Each structure stands twice: as C-alpha cells, then as structure tokens.
Amino acid sequence: MAEIVLAYCASHAPMMSSAxxxxxxxxxxxxxxxxxHIRDEAVARGVExxxxxxxxxxxxxFLENFPQLCIGLGEKNWGPTEEWLPIDxxxxxxxxxxxxxxxxxxxxxxxxxxxxxxxxxxxxxxTVYYELDHDMKIPLVPIxxxxxxxxxxxxxxxxxxxxxxGDAIRSYPGLQRVAIVGAGGLSHWIGTPRVGDIAxxxxxxxxxxxxxxxxxQVLDLPDSELELAGNGAHExxxxxxxxxxxxxxxxxxxxxxxxxxxxxxxxxxxxxxxxEREQTSATVGAQDTRREESRT
Amino acid sequence: MSWYQMHxxxxxxxxxxxxxxxxxxxxRAGFDVTLYELTDDERKAFDNxxxxxxxxxxxxxxxxxxxxxxxxxxxxxYRKILAPFGEKxxxxxxxxx
Numbered sequence: 001m002a003e004i005v006l007a008y009c010a011s012h013a014p015m016m017s018s019a020x021x022x023x024x025x026x027x028x029x030x031x032x033x034x035x036x037h038i039r040d041e042a043v044a045r046g047v048e049x050x051x052x053x054x055x056x057x058x059x060x061x062f063l064e065n066f067p068q069l070c071i072g073l074g075e076k077n078w079g080p081t082e083e084w085l086p087i088d089x090x091x092x093x094x095x096x097x098x099x100x101x102x103x104x105x106x107x108x109x110x111x112x113x114x115x116x117x118x119x120x121x122x123x124x125x126x127t128v129y130y131e132l133d134h135d136m137k138i139p140l141v142p143i144x145x146x147x148x149x150x151x152x153x154x155x156x157x158x159x160x161x162x163x164x165x166g167d168a169i170r171s172y173p174g175l176q177r178v179a180i181v182g183a184g185g186l187s188h189w190i191g192t193p194r195v196g197d198i199a200x201x202x203x204x205x206x207x208x209x210x211x212x213x214x215x216x217q218v219l220d221l222p223d224s225e226l227e228l229a230g231n232g233a234h235e236x237x238x239x240x241x242x243x244x245x246x247x248x249x250x251x252x253x254x255x256x257x258x259x260x261x262x263x264x265x266x267x268x269x270x271x272x273x274x275x276e277r278e279q280t281s282a283t284v285g286a287q288d289t290r291r292e293e294s295r296t
Numbered sequence: 297m298s299w300y301q302m303h304x305x306x307x308x309x310x311x312x313x314x315x316x317x318x319x320x321x322x323x324r325a326g327f328d329v330t331l332y333e334l335t336d337d338e339r340k341a342f343d344n345x346x347x348x349x350x351x352x353x354x355x356x357x358x359x360x361x362x363x364x365x366x367x368x369x370x371x372x373x374y375r376k377i378l379a380p381f382g383e384k385x386x387x388x389x390x391x392x393x
Binding site for chain 2 (some may be wrong): 014057062063081083120148149190202225231261262
C-alpha cells in the first residue's frame with residue numbers, strides 16, 4: 001500500500017512566479033528556501049506521485065456547474081493557463097490509477113467529488129507544483145476545491161474530506177510513496193478595496209493552531225469570520241484537507257513571510273509523516289541559515 | 297436580469313486570452329461582446345475596462361481580479377481605483393486581540 005511520505009502546504013500567489021524579484025530578498029530567500037528543502041525531500045524520499053489540492057479560480061468551472069470538489073482522473077492535465085505566468089505551458093502527467101482510487105474511496109466514505117478527465121491547471125496548483133518539480137514530470141493528481149464562489153463547504157468539511165483522502169491514498173496498492181500537497185492562502189484580498197492587505201495576526205494564529213493541534217478553533221470558523229482575513233483566506237481549506245489526511249501529525253512552519261508585493265501571507269508548513277525522518281527535517285532552519293551565510 | 301450575462305462575458309473574455317490546452321491565447325482579439333445580453337452600464341464597463349464600475353455592478357471578486365490581470369493591471373495596481381469603495385470593518389475575529 002502507498003505511504004504518504006511527504007505532506008506540506010504552501011501559499012500560491014502567482015507573483016511568486018510572475019514577480020519573484022519584487023519580494024524583499026530576505027523574504028524571498030526564506031520562502032523559496034523552504035520550497036527548495038521540500039524539493040530535496042521529495043527526491044530523497046522517492047516521491048512517485050503527488051496529490052495537490054487547490055482553489056478553483058473560475059478556470060475549469062463556471063456558474064452553470066460549480067462543484068465543491070473535483071478530482072482530476074485523466075492521464076494528463078494542462079497548465080498553467082495564465083498567459084502571463086512564466087512557467088512553461090505543458091501537459092502534466094496524471095495518475096489515473098491513484099486518482100480513480102481516491103474518487104471511489106471518497107465516494108464510499110460519504111463525499112461526492114466531481115471528476116474530470118482533463119483539467120486546466122492555473123497558478124493555484126502550478127506555482128507550487130513547479131517548485132516541487134521544475135521538470136514537471138512527477139505524476140500529479142489535481143483536486144480542485146471551491147474556496148471562492150459561495151455557498152462554500154464549511155471548513156470542517158474540508159478537513160473531514162482530507163481524512164478520507166488520506167485513507168484513500170494509504171489504501172492504494174499501485175504506488176509506495178505519495179506526496180500530498182495543499183496550495184493556497186494564507187490571508188489575502190483580491191478584487192476588493194482591500195487588495196494588498198495581509199492579516200499577519202490571522203496567519204500567525206492559524207499556523208500556531210496547526211502546530212499545536214488546536215484545530216477546533218479553526219474548524220468552527222464560519223465563512224463570515226474567516227473573511228476578516230480576506231476573501232483569499234478561504235483557501236485554508238486546502239491546508240485543512242492536508243491536515244486531515246495526515247492526522248494526528250502536526251506540522252512545522254518552515255517559512256512565514258507577509259510578502260506585500262505579492263499581496264499575500266506566504267507560508268510553507270510540513271507535516272512529518274515518517275517519524276524516523278523527523279530528526280533530519282529538523283535541521284532545515286540551520287541549513288537555510290548556512291545557505292544565507294554562504295551568499296554573503 | 298443580466299448578472300449572469302455579465303459574468304459570462306467577462307469569464308469568456310478572460311479565458312479567450314489564456315493559453316488553454318485547445319487554444320493558443322489569441323482569442324481576445326476577435327471577441328464579440330454583442331453576443332451577451334448586457335445592460336448599457338455593463339457594456340460600458342466592459343468596453344472601458346472600468347474596474348470600479350464592474351465592482352459596483354457586483355462582479356465576483358475572483359473574476360474581477362482575473363479581469364484586472366488580463367487587462368494589464370499587475371498585482372494590486374487596481375487598489376487605488378477600488379479604495380474609495382472600502383468600508384471600515386467594525387467586526388472582530390477570534391484571532392484579533
């Protein structure tokens with residue numbers, strides 16, 4: 001059966017690709033240093049496929065039919081769609097076996113995900129997937145979530161779906177080493193007069209709740225309150241799905257930077273799902289420090 | 297009632313310029329706005345790329361953001377256009393002391 005050998009979440013502001021150098025150097029190095037560490041871990045742990053959850057930004061679905069969840073079952077998916085996003089537009093290999101298994105398992109567990117045999121992937125998945133694998137060859141099972149167009153599923157429901165998703169991955173016999181990734185958040189506003197604001201207090205509170213395992217305070221959040229951290233904060237549903245998938249593991253925040261030029265609270269957090277690796281992963285901060293020192 | 301038509305028009309225009317699996321991203325040049333049943337105000341907002349008008353007409357924020365990016369606004373460059381419509385938030389969230 002498959003093991004979840006890598007579990008992490010990262011913010012997916014498109015400017016991390018399109019305006020990378022606009023971020024202050026220290027923030028940029030800290031954020032991408034964490035993603036560099038994740039990429040190294042993926043290689044070291046022999047990740048065979050990844051499941052990436054992210055918000056649907058009116059790319060695949062419109063108002064005629066807007067699923068709360070959609071699993072990409074196809075042999076391949078396309079991305080990124082944004083003409084201005086500087087990532088090569090390519091066919092991304094899927095993993096139909098794992099994806100179909102996830103769909104069947106979560107249906108049997110009481111969820112009703114939609115499915116698609118060809119998804120168009122926007123910055124939501126592509127920015128983070130690209131940082132995981134610059135060659136974009138790791139088979140990807142995309143799961144798009146509705147984090148934007150009300151009515152939305154309650155945040156607790158996203159967490160519960162994550163539990164079923166984790167069980168699905170761990171019961172899949174066709175692979176041994178799978179990564180699960182949440183892409184999105186943290187606080188940000190888009191398309192409103194507050195675009196550019198970042199709710200640093202929310203971001204730090206949310207990351208602390210995850211690290212402490214005090215999820216009830218998060219899972220009880222109604223959308224009206226969550227929106228006080230920005231309409232983009234609904235994307236914590238992707239983070240909570242990953243948290244559910246690997247419970248009772250708790251994450252460690254590898255980076256948090258309120259990057260105002262990217263209009264987003266940018267974070268990377270990793271859940272250690274392989275206990276024997278905890279000691280190795282705990283050195284990431286020191287590694288980053290050494291990397292910084294070597295540049296000076 | 298044209299709320300749907302306004303959204304459909306903006307969505308189709310944004311997607312027409314993207315690099316989708318079946319098209320190369322040149323679709324905005326020949327975009328025919330007359331195919332949509334827009335009110336005069338909606339049509340003016342589209343023709344003038346009027347961000348403030350679309351905001352006040354109730355265009356969904358995600359779609360408005362995508363429209364801004366596709367129309368050439370980068371990051372939060374449209375903030376100053378929308379700033380006059382902001383309202384002071386009086387509510388407190390559980391993470392705010």
